Amino acid sequence: MPAISTNDLKNGMTLAIDGDLLNVVEFQHVKPGKGGAFVRTKLKNARSGAVLDRTFRADEKVERAIIDKREMQYLYRDGSDFVFMDNSTYDQVHVSEASLGDAAGYLVESSNAVLMMYGTEIVGVELPASVELSVTETEPGIQGDRVSGARKPATLETGVVVQVPLFVNVGDRLKVDTRSGEYITRA
Secondary structure: OOOEHHHOOOOOOOEOOOOOEEEEEEEEEEEOOOOOEEEEEEEOOOOOOOOOEEEEEOEEEEEEEEEEEEEEEEEEEEEOEEEEEOOOOOOOEEEEHHHHHHHHHOOOOEEEEEEEEEOOOOEEOOOEEEEEEEEEEEOOOOOOOOOOOOOEEEEOOOOOOOEEOOOOOOOOOEEEOOOOOOOEOOO
């Protein structure tokens, strides 16, 4: 792995420190009047999602982790695994639900996702900003109640539950934000 200086850190960069993969969320170079300069960082653990603050000496060497982003198509579920096909090599990859995290609730067969890989380990998933999913279960819709802002739960085809307006019915296709898990509009 290439070693880089803490002076060269950038937001979004991934570092390998003490066996953990840490994404740089933000950093700040600090040069106090007395003493040596240092770099104050906020790092997010790529595996657990935990955020930690860490300070490095200026020009300290850290290991940069090379994350390979591959566009893959979700094919089908195989038990608890999700099977993806690499769009460039056509290789099939089995990915556990735990590796996908919340993204598993927004994957529909034949949809594309970008899998971030560190060696053979999946460390993240990038989905489109929104996806269209069908409603499989919700209370009957009420016409005319579009102003009150009242919401009801609706179960979508992937099993994820979203709060929707009262007028949404079973069978409707909805646009859902994959980052927040919120209803956007009917498709």
